Amino acid sequence: MARSLVSRLTWTYASVTALVLLILGALTYGGLARVLGRQLDNGLLATARSEAAYATDQAGGRIHLHDSPKIAHPSGLHHHVQITDLGGRVIAATEDLAGMTLAIDRAALMENAAGRTAYQSRHMMGLPHRILYYPLEYDGRRFSLQVAVSREYIDLVERQLIGIFTVLSLFGLAAVVGLGYALARRAIAPIRQITETAGAISESNLGARIPTAPVADELGRLTHVLNHMLDRLEQAFARQQQFVSDAAHELRSPLAILKGNTEFALRRERSPEEHRGLWRSSGEEIDRLTRLTNDLLLIAQGDSAVTTASWRLLPLDPLVADAVERHRAAAHVADISLTTELQGGSAMVMADEAQIVQVIDNLVSNALRYTPAGKGVRIGTQVTGGTIALTVTDAGFGIAPADLPRVFDRFYRTDEARARATGGSGLGLSICRMIIEQHGGHISVDSALGRGSTFVVHLPGTTA
Ligand SMILES: Nc1ncnc2c1ncn2[C@@H]1O[C@H](COP(=O)(O)OP(=O)(O)OP(=O)(O)O)[C@@H](O)[C@H]1O
Numbered sequence: 295m296a297r298s299l300v301s302r303l304t305w306t307y308a309s310v311t312a313l314v315l316l317i318l319g320a321l322t323y324g325g326l327a328r329v330l331g332r333q334l335d336n337g338l339l340a341t342a343r344s345e346a347a348y349a350t351d352q353a354g355g356r357i358h359l360h361d362s363p364k365i366a367h368p369s370g371l372h373h374h375v376q377i378t379d380l381g382g383r384v385i386a387a388t389e390d391l392a393g394m395t396l397a398i399d400r401a402a403l404m405e406n407a408a409g410r411t412a413y414q415s416r417h418m419m420g421l422p423h424r425i426l427y428y429p430l431e432y433d434g435r436r437f438s439l440q441v442a443v444s445r446e447y448i449d450l451v452e453r454q455l456i457g458i459f460t461v462l463s464l465f466g467l468a469a470v471v472g473l474g475y476a477l478a479r480r481a482i483a484p485i486r487q488i489t490e491t492a493g494a495i496s497e498s499n500l501g502a503r504i505p506t507a508p509v510a511d512e513l514g515r516l517t518h519v520l521n522h523m524l525d526r527l528e529q530a531f532a533r534q535q536q537f538v539s540d541a542a543h544e545l546r547s548p549l550a551i552l553k554g555n556t557e558f559a560l561r562r563e564r565s566p567e568e569h570r571g572l573w574r575s576s577g578e579e580i581d582r583l584t585r586l587t588n589d590l591l592l593i594a595q596g597d598s599a600v601t602t603a604s605w606r607l608l609p610l611d612p613l614v615a616d617a618v619e620r621h622r623a624a625a626h627v628a629d630i631s632l633t634t635e636l637q638g639g640s641a642m643v644m645a646d647e648a649q650i651v652q653v654i655d656n657l658v659s660n661a662l663r664y665t666p667a668g669k670g671v672r673i674g675t676q677v678t679g680g681t682i683a684l685t686v687t688d689a690g691f692g693i694a695p696a697d698l699p700r701v702f703d704r705f706y707r708t709d710e711a712r713a714r715a716t717g718g719s720g721l722g723l724s725i726c727r728m729i730i731e732q733h734g735g736h737i738s739v740d741s742a743l744g745r746g747s748t749f750v751v752h753l754p755g756t757t758a
Pocket residue numbers: 656660661664688690691692693701702706707708709710711712717718719720721722723724747
């Protein structure tokens with residue numbers, strides 16, 4: 295890929311340079327050819343004028359010419375001069391023509407007949423020539439004075455110009471291609487390094503980083519962004535590993551209890567009471583394993599894409615009332631008063647029913663679990679604007695300020711909760727936060743040690 299980019303860049307340099315040189319060459323050549331051509335024509339005209347004055351000088355009593363023209367062309371080129379009548383008959387000619395006649399063009403003679411000058415380019419005496427036809431008045435009659443000069447010199451200059459320009463252009467082009475190739479290779483080198491390093495990174499060396507150049511150019515920024523992405527991937531990977539090891543750890547204790555119960559039952563004969571006790575304990579551990587497995591599954595699903603296919607418009611208050619009713623018996627057994635204050639009216643939420651019920655269950659069971667006997671738990675709903683609030687308030691142990699920011703983390707339990715050995719795994723609140731955020735809401739907690747806690751869930755809602 296890098297090589298093709300280098301060659302593409304080099305080819306672009308080369309073709310742009312070639313095009314510029316070609317246009318420059320054509321313009322220079324065209325301009326110079328025009329200047330040289332005009333100089334040649336001006337020289338012809340000056341010679342014609344001076345020869346015309348000399349020819350019609352009355353001293354000789356007839357049309358006459360210098361043996362060779364007095365005014366030479368600025369280039370020092372030799373001029374042939376000839377005078378004809380308008381019918382093309384030669385009246386006088388310079389000696390250098392040695393009896394030959396200049397080729398005569400009828401159309402040019404017609405121009406002279408009308409008193410105008412005419413120029414013509416044609417091959418004569420084996421060479422390219424430029425000829426001027428100049429009208430001449432003598433003795434009341436019109437004649438034509440023709441001055442011819444070879445273009446050989448100009449053609450030579452033009453050919454040399456093309457030659458020099460071509461050679462210089464080829465050298466220039468070669469230099470541009472060489473330089474362009476070297477520059478492109480240098481510019482691409484960091485990309486190659488980035489590609490190689492990025493290609494070598496796998497889950498076993500997620501800590502590897504692309505070396506950063508000291509220059510803060512585009513590639514420097516790309517490296518920075520890629521390294522930043524690797525930082526995030528590494529952190530996510532570490533979190534994932536931590537999650538798996540925490541999950542395994544949580545699975546271990548119910549399995550150890552089940553194994554212990556089994557060994558205890560098999561060691562020797564047991565009374566039916568003993569067996570019942572063991573089966574009850576095993577049943578509780580199986581419940582715990584089931585809850586844990588369900589929670590883990592839910593988290594695994596939540597980490598993949600959120601689907602809204604199961605979302606329905608649900609009336610909030612009846613949903614909360616139903617969920618709370620299911621905890622009444624447990625509250626009664628724990629001697630905790632459970633009150634509701636539902637002011638949601640006809641508010642509806644667009645949500646997955648089972649997931650919202652799970653959030654209510656988790657919050658209410660936490661409140662019951664972390665509140666001592668004789669105290670109360672209150673569940674309320676309110677609507678403010680388009681937002682629905684669900685509040686679960688308890689008068690329990692509360693949460694220390696240091697623990698507050700972490701209670702929504704997966705597997706996080708406060709020391710207080712651990713000490714009570716109430717059997718939670720620390721996933722409940724993290725699942726609540728995951729569900730609520732997937733529904734476009736947020737969850738927060740306000741708590742003071744010894745005075746109780748209030749969990750508030752905000753969800754976008756509508757009123758029917
Ligand atoms: N109402 C509450 N009062 C006091 N502490 C609480 C309350 N709710 C949660 N906590 C603290 O936050 C921790 C995390 O709660 P979370 O619901 O995530 O886990 P858990 O209840 O321990 O276990 P799980 O819900 O997975 O069975 C709890 O262990 C507890 O320390």
